[in-house]
Amino acid sequence: MALCAVSTPTTKTHLGFSHHNHLIFYRTSSKSTKTTTRTTHIACSAGDQKTVVIGLAADSGCGKSTFMRRLTSVFGGAAEPPKGGNPDSNTLISDTTTVICLDDYHSLDRYGRKEKGVTALDPRANNFDLMYEQVKAIKEGVAVEKPIYNHVTGLLDPPELIQPPKILVIEGLHPMYDPRVRDLLDFSIYLDISNEVKFAWKIQRDMAERGHSLESIKASIEARKPDFDAYIDPQKQYADAVIEVLPTQLIPDDNEGKVLRVRLIMKEGVKYFSPVYLFDEGSTISWIPCGRKLTCSYPGIKFFYGPDAYYSDEVSLLEMDGMFDRLDELIYVESHLSNLSTKFYGEVTQQMLKHADFPGSNNGTGFFQTIVGLKIRDLYEQIIGESASAPLEAAKV
Numbered sequence: 001m002a003l004c005a006v007s008t009p010t011t012k013t014h015l016g017f018s019h020h021n022h023l024i025f026y027r028t029s030s031k032s033t034k035t036t037t038r039t040t041h042i043a044c045s046a047g048d049q050k051t052v053v054i055g056l057a058a059d060s061g062c063g064k065s066t067f068m069r070r071l072t073s074v075f076g077g078a079a080e081p082p083k084g085g086n087p088d089s090n091t092l093i094s095d096t097t098t099v100i101c102l103d104d105y106h107s108l109d110r111y112g113r114k115e116k117g118v119t120a121l122d123p124r125a126n127n128f129d130l131m132y133e134q135v136k137a138i139k140e141g142v143a144v145e146k147p148i149y150n151h152v153t154g155l156l157d158p159p160e161l162i163q164p165p166k167i168l169v170i171e172g173l174h175p176m177y178d179p180r181v182r183d184l185l186d187f188s189i190y191l192d193i194s195n196e197v198k199f200a201w202k203i204q205r206d207m208a209e210r211g212h213s214l215e216s217i218k219a220s221i222e223a224r225k226p227d228f229d230a231y232i233d234p235q236k237q238y239a240d241a242v243i244e245v246l247p248t249q250l251i252p253d254d255n256e257g258k259v260l261r262v263r264l265i266m267k268e269g270v271k272y273f274s275p276v277y278l279f280d281e282g283s284t285i286s287w288i289p290c291g292r293k294l295t296c297s298y299p300g301i302k303f304f305y306g307p308d309a310y311y312s313d314e315v316s317l318l319e320m321d322g323m324f325d326r327l328d329e330l331i332y333v334e335s336h337l338s339n340l341s342t343k344f345y346g347e348v349t350q351q352m353l354k355h356a357d358f359p360g361s362n363n364g365t366g367f368f369q370t371i372v373g374l375k376i377r378d379l380y381e382q383i384i385g386e387s388a389s390a391p392l393e394a395a396k397v
């Protein structure tokens with residue numbers, strides 16, 4: 001029997017069951033907008049299957065949801081909000097994965113933040129103790145009652161029960177900010193969207209789809225920038241993979257943001273993760289695949305691959321500038337990449353075709369997100385394979 005710590009942010013006390021049917025005792029407390037936690041230590045049995053924890057960091061509106069849809073699709077099955085739960089829940093559950101949004105750990109609601117003059121990006125508006133306790137509990141196979149931040153009302157709603165899944169993805173502003181939470185991650189990704197591109201995407205969504213004015217979009221980006229620079233951006237140094245999205249270099253002075261230069265930065269020496277390479281591992285290669293086998297209209301497509309340094313780490317860099325004209329021809333590019341962790345020839349292309357309507361499907365954002373999704377599946381299978389063989393090895397000794 002292990003000693004389990006379960007922390008929740010409400011005043012209810014009740015009993016529940018983990019997905020392995022172990023009895024769990026929840027004891028909780030809260031103050032309206034500033035959440036306090038009470039931790040109850042109880043005897044409980046941790047699950048026999050480990051939950052693999054993945055962190056995905058990015059600013060708001062930078063493609064986290066789209067990435068999550070691509071990732072869960074790699075594992076099969078649709079991701080849905082918890083059945084019969086709060087319609088404004090931010091959680092998505094599929095057979096294999098549960099994606100929780102770290103906005104749920106805002107300790108100050110919209111009104112509390114306004115009163116105190118802090119943004120949601122400020123660590124003071126977030127409860128890292130609770131985030132740590134709950135991610136740790138889930139990793140150990142124990143269900144938790146996680147708060148819900150309601151984006152419609154701007155308030156904290158009553159919590160929802162989260163059962164330990166095979167893969168837990170924690171996505172949001174701060175998955176790598178707190179060292180305790182960071183240490184729980186089996187793999188981490190940072191979506192690094194340059195200011196120019198972020199602005200173009202925000203205009204596309206918030207102006208075209210949500211009726212905001214250009215001035216209000218500019219003002220909101222400017223207002224978030226100091227805290228973004230101070231608390232969000234530095235997390236990329238800890239990421240195992242970074243997807244960096246920049247304006248194209250193929251069109252001089254382009255400011256439309258339609259053609260993108262996307263860089264997949266993959267840390268070397270990460271357990272269970274071997275970087276993807278183009279043609280020849282470790283060499284430096286510039287490749288223009290346009291011609292007989294790949295249709296390219298203006299401004300074309302350019303790939304780059306090579307070793308590089310990122311902060312103090314050795315990395316492999318794979319870069320794609322430009323747009324695909326025909327997704328079915330992507331197989332030509334795929335066949336020149338190695339270490340993709342696909343299960344059959346053409347799996348990346350198949351995934352891309354399956355989600356051709358998702359944002360970024362005709363450029364490196366969708367392509368690299370799909371590749372990272374496959375690498376995460378591979379990492380998960382290696383971890384599970386290793387923990388399944390560990391008891392056998394121990395028995396042999």
Ligand SMILES: Nc1ncnc2c1ncn2[C@@H]1O[C@H](COP(=O)(O)OP(=O)(O)OP(=O)(O)O)[C@@H](O)[C@H]1O
Nearest residue numbers: 059060061062063064065066201204205359360365
């Ligand atoms: N790869 C992409 N290419 C072009 N546009 C994109 C891409 N990814 C995202 N976008 C744009 O950004 C918007 C937000 O994307 P998404 O919902 O995936 O981001 P998010 O980080 O989950 O946002 P939020 O945190 O605000 O919920 C999309 O509606 C789309 O307009």
Ligand SMILES: O=C(CO)[C@H](O)[C@H](O)COP(=O)(O)O
Nearest residue numbers: 060103110120151152154173
């Ligand atoms: O940065 C964000 C992460 O999604 C949001 O701005 C933050 O969660 C606050 O949300 P809202 O604007 O709905 O109060």
